[in-house]
Amino acid sequence: xxxxxxxxxxxxxxxxxxxxxxxxxxxxCGKCFEVCPMAQYSKAPAADGKAVxxxxxxxxxxxxxxxxxxxxxxxxxxxxxxxxxxxxxVDPKMMMRxxxxxxxxxxxxxxxxxxxxxxxxxxRVRAFAKLQLTDDELKEWT
Amino acid sequence: xxxxxxxxxxxxxxVLRHGDxxxxxxxxxxxxxxxxxxxxxxxxxxxxxxxxxQTTAGGMATRTVGRLNQRAAPVIAWCxxxxxHMHDFMEKGNDRQFDMTYLVDLLHASRDKLxxxxxxxxxxxxxxxxxxxxxxxxxxxxxxxxxxxxxPGVEVVDGDYLAPGYMCASFAILPKALDDIHANTVRAAKAxxxxxxxxxxxxxxxxxxxxxxxxxxxxxxxxxxxxRSMGLPYEDEYKAWKRAGDGATQLIGAERxxxxxxxxxxxxxxxxLKKRPNLSK
Numbered sequence: 001x002x003x004x005x006x007x008x009x010x011x012x013x014x015x016x017x018x019x020x021x022x023x024x025x026x027x028x029c030g031k032c033f034e035v036c037p038m039a040q041y042s043k044a045p046a047a048d049g050k051a052v053x054x055x056x057x058x059x060x061x062x063x064x065x066x067x068x069x070x071x072x073x074x075x076x077x078x079x080x081x082x083x084x085x086x087x088x089x090v091d092p093k094m095m096m097r098x099x100x101x102x103x104x105x106x107x108x109x110x111x112x113x114x115x116x117x118x119x120x121x122x123x124r125v126r127a128f129a130k131l132q133l134t135d136d137e138l139k140e141w142t
Numbered sequence: 143x144x145x146x147x148x149x150x151x152x153x154x155x156x157v158l159r160h161g162d163x164x165x166x167x168x169x170x171x172x173x174x175x176x177x178x179x180x181x182x183x184x185x186x187x188x189x190x191x192x193x194x195x196q197t198t199a200g201g202m203a204t205r206t207v208g209r210l211n212q213r214a215a216p217v218i219a220w221c222x223x224x225x226x227h228m229h230d231f232m233e234k235g236n237d238r239q240f241d242m243t244y245l246v247d248l249l250h251a252s253r254d255k256l257x258x259x260x261x262x263x264x265x266x267x268x269x270x271x272x273x274x275x276x277x278x279x280x281x282x283x284x285x286x287x288x289x290x291x292x293x294p295g296v297e298v299v300d301g302d303y304l305a306p307g308y309m310c311a312s313f314a315i316l317p318k319a320l321d322d323i324h325a326n327t328v329r330a331a332k333a334x335x336x337x338x339x340x341x342x343x344x345x346x347x348x349x350x351x352x353x354x355x356x357x358x359x360x361x362x363x364x365x366x367x368x369x370r371s372m373g374l375p376y377e378d379e380y381k382a383w384k385r386a387g388d389g390a391t392q393l394i395g396a397e398r399x400x401x402x403x404x405x406x407x408x409x410x411x412x413x414x415l416k417k418r419p420n421l422s423k
Contacts, residue, residue, distance in 0.1 A: 008200015011235025015196070037274065037306035041319045075316060077307030078226075079274040094230070097193075104194035111194075116315055120410040121191065122184040125155045127402040127411055129183060131394060132161030132379065142158070142183030 015107065019060045019098055025090045028053045032082035032092035033072060044071035059099045062109045073099045074113050146177035150213045150240070153182035154221025155191075156311065157344040162376035166369035167220060167245065173259050173372065174252050179213065182220075186210075190227040200235060203227075207236035216241040218248055222276050222309055222343050229279060246342065249368075250285040257292050260371040265295040268367070269336035271327055271346055272301070275308025282342045286364050290340065293371045303330035311345035317420070320349065324419040328358045340364050348380075352419040355384045383415045390415045 006012075030049020033039055039046070044067040046052045055069025065073065073096060082092035098107075105111030118124075129142055151171060153164055164180060171178040186209065189202035207228075210217055217240050219225040225244050232238070249256060268290060272283045287298045303326045307313065313320035327350060331339050338360035341347040347363045354361040366378060383390035390412065391399065399407050 007197055008204065008235060011200040011203060011231060012196060014231070014234040038319065041316055075319070077275070077312040077316070077319075079306045079308065080276075080278055081274055083278065097230070101193045101196055106192070106194045106196045106199070108196075115194070117194070120406075122155075122187075123406065124410050124414070125158050125184060127406060129158040130401040131398050131411075132158060133164075141164075141180040142185060 012107075015098055015101070018094055022090055022095045022098070023057060023060060025088050026053065026057060026095070027088055028057070029087065031085045031087065032090075032095070035081045035085040036072070036076075037079055037081065038075040038077055039072055041075045042068070042071035043074065044068045046072075056095065056099050059103050059112065060095070062102070065099075065103060065112055069099075070103060070113050072096075073103050074115065076100060146172060146175050148215045149176045149178050150210060150215045150217045151178040151180045152186065152210065152217050152219050152221075152224060153180055154219075154224045154344075155183060155187055156348065157220060158183060159348060160344055160363070160378070160380050162369070162378050162380075163344060163347075163363055163365050164220075165376045166365050166374050169374050170249070170256075170259075170365070170368060170372065171218070174249075174255050176218075178218070179215070181209070181213070188221075188224040188227040188232060190223045190231075199231075203232040204236050207232055207238055211237070211239040214240070216243070218242075219244050220344075222280075222282075223345070226276060226279055226308070244280045246282050246285050246289070247280050249289055253289070253292065256289070256368075260293050260368065262371045262373050263295040264293050264367055264371050266367070267297045267299055267335060267337045268340045268362070269299050269301040269331050269334050269338075270364075271305070271339050271341045271350055272303070273305045273308050273310075273346070275306075286340075286342050290364060290367060293367055296367065296371075299334040299336050301327075301330035301334045301336070303327060309343045309345040310349035313349070321420045321423060324350075324353060324358075324421060325423045328353060328421065331359045338362055340367065349419075351381055351384050352417060353421075354381060355387070356418045356421060358419075358421060387416045388412075 033049030033052045046068040052068045055066030059065040076096040080093045103112040186206050187202050189199035192199035290298050305323045340362050351361045353359050
């Protein structure tokens with residue numbers, strides 16, 4: 001067995017501990033959803049946060065999320081107004097971030113939402129760098 | 143040769159579209175008594191764009207924290223995504239061995255040194271393009287207007303619009319929400335009597351400058367106005383290219399385009415420069 005550390009292992013352990021904390025603390029009151037300015041853009045809008053949050057927690061547990069939960073997860077852009085709205089200090093922004101990572105398949109669990117990836121993302125950054133910086137700057141700054 | 147205090151200026155990835163912003167930040171830091179070493183681009187990525195692959199994201203975070211540790215200097219972050227990702231995730235999985243601050247925080251704390259450098263008149267009534275997020279980490283919606291107010295000639299007016307999210311680039315995959323941001327930004331600028339909209343983040347500048355190209359409102363980044371008042375010479379080429387659309391090819395020139403490759407330029411760069419906001423609402 002190799003002694004080499006697993007890539008990103010500590011980060012994954014932190015994420016797992018946060019998930020366990022969130023699952024233990026959230027009372028599913030739905031306040032986070034109710035104050036969210038992005039909920040209106042969900043593909044599966046819902047009227048009641050109490051009906052949406054259980055689906056988010058299901059995603060965190062590695063289970064299938066409801067359409068309403070996945071729709072909300074897909075539009076989270078980290079406004080953060082959910083954080084002070086939460087009566088249990090759950091940190092719903094972290095909850096949604098971890099749910100998004102999970103639903104995208106990022107935590108080695110089945111993918112549940114599909115967000116369009118930009119295959120040229122880093123190459124476009126490199127291209128603009130070549131257009132904007134000198135060769136010396138490219139060598140020393142990037 | 144400089145005798146300033148060494149710092150690492152961690153500028154991020156996508157601000158590489160805006161060489162004038164990077165160069166201006168470096169000159170401003172030097173004028174404030176720092177000796178900044180700029181680092182960024184994909185090799186210093188924080189990993190926040192890799193939500194769909196946490197093994198990759200974790201590897202990127204470990205690599206970047208390790209490289210910043212090796213530099214053994216305080217880090218000044220430019221990018222709000224990098225800065226928040228460091229606080230939220232990167233430092234939780236890695237041993238951060240450097241002090242870190244955000245550029246707006248540093249500039250705001252250095253107002254006594256910055257004020258005498260702002261000598262050129264910039265006659266302009268500006269409205270800050272604000273988002274809800276990120277302010278719990280750095281109160282940019284309060285600090286940036288206070289910085290802008292120090293510029294001779296600048297009048298900061300309050301807009302009545304606070305965009306969701308923490309920056310505009312997140313909305314590239316949410317076109318209806320981005321259309322709303324564009325429409326509300328133009329409406330708020332007009333209602334407040336602003337001559338121009340000013341962004342805090344480059345991710346917003348990249349999107350909102352399309353409003354300038356479309357003739358809806360003038361758009362700047364706050365660093366560009368500080369730089370102008372300091373007499374710094376850097377040209378905003380991205381805005382010129384964006385305004386030119388197809389004509390960007392001529393402005394950029396064959397020699398620079400050859401560095402990128404004409405096929406990639408036409409497929410992945412030019413469409414971004416030609417893209418205009420949907421203002422049909």
